[in-house]
Amino acid sequence: MHKNIDSMDSGxxxxLQVFSKKIQNKNRPFPCIPATIGHSLNQFCFGFxxxxxxxxxxxxxxxxxxxxxxxxxxxxxxxxxxxxFETPVNLFESYKVEDYEQLFWEQLxxxxxxxxxxxxxxxxxxxxDSAWEFCFHGEQYFMYCATPAHEKRKSRHFPCFMLAITPRWVLTEFNSSPAAAAKIKANIRKRLEHYDSSPIHPDLNSYGNDDNFEWKQYFLHDEKTSLSECPFHKYLKKLK
Structure with missing residues (x-):
């Protein structure tokens, strides 16, 4: 895991340069404003x-x-x-969005x-349950997945299979000022409208709302479709 580019090899x-260019693009602003702030403040960690x-x-x-x-x-x-993730050529050539989706849930x-x-x-x-979200080592996390196969939803496109993992406490801090958070969320949605050629996905919602399901937001399809059941069910049944 790296926080400093000097500790990375050339590949x-x-x-990382591709990622930084995407996040820092001033002519085509990346929709997630908190992510652009975190990157500019050098608060991200990177894993390969x-x-x-x-x-x-x-x-x-x-x-x-x-x-x-x-x-x-x-x-x-x-x-x-x-x-x-290292993403072999055969994945680039044959994997569709749905294939990467299965791969994503295999990771979780x-x-x-x-x-x-x-x-x-x-x-x-x-x-x-609307209060559910992915947890690991006692910490709650929001998961974001981007893939090479996403075409219409450019906000979920990246040249390699990629995850961005954000602690819940970061998002709680972001929402600590409701008025400011509401303004930023409105700007995020405006950016999404310009960034993606697909309409804003109907599964995008806010944690804590009764009609919100976090797992549906982790991996978004290019279209408005989504899975009918969370693939994490099999593991969770063992916890009940």
């Missing part, structure tokens, strides 16, 4: 893992997220962990199985 620096189709990569991801969980609160109130299910901490008592284990 890692190249992919192997081929996401390999089981060993999930262990790498678990190690990175475990390490990040231990230090995240010292990094600033806009911090996130950004994970770049794998993380769940490797988590040595108890599931937080105040978080329901049923993803169909």
């Amino acid at each position: 890692e620096r190249k992919i 893992t192997g081929d996401p189709t390999k089981q060993s990569t999930i262990q790498e991801l678990a190690n990175l997220l475990h390490e990040y969980t231990k230090v995240s609160r010292s990094l600033g109130k806009f911090t996130s962990l950004v994970i770049f 299910n794998g993380l769940g199985k490797m988590d040595v901490a108890d599931w937080p008592a105040h978080i329901p284990v049923d993803p169909e």
Whole structure:
């Protein structure tokens, strides 16, 4: 895991430069304003893992997220962990959005199985409960996935399979001033309208609302469609 570009090799620096260009683009502003702030303040951490189709990569991801969980609160109130996966040519050539979606949930299910901490008592284990969200090592996280296959929803496109993982306490801090948060959220939606060629996805909502389901926002389709059931169910049934 890196916080400083000087500690990266040439390949890692190249992919980070692509990421930075996307986040810092002034002519085409990235929709997520808190993400642009966190990046500009150098509060992001970056992790690089192997081929996401390999089981060993999930262990790498678990190690990175475990390490990040231990230090995240010292990094600033806009911090996130950004994970770049090695994405082989065959994935670029054959994987569709739905294939990457399955790959994404395989990562989360794998993380769940490797988590040595108890599931937080105040978080329901049923993803169909509006208070549910993904947890790891006792910390609540919002997950964002971007892939090379996304075309219309450019806000979810990246040249490699990518995760951005944000602690819930960061989002709670962001929402601590309701008026300011509401204004920023309105600007985010305006940016999305210009950034994506697809309409704003109907699953985008706010944590805590009765009609909100966090898992549906982790991975968005190019179209307005979404899965009928959370793929994390199989693991969570073991916790009940």
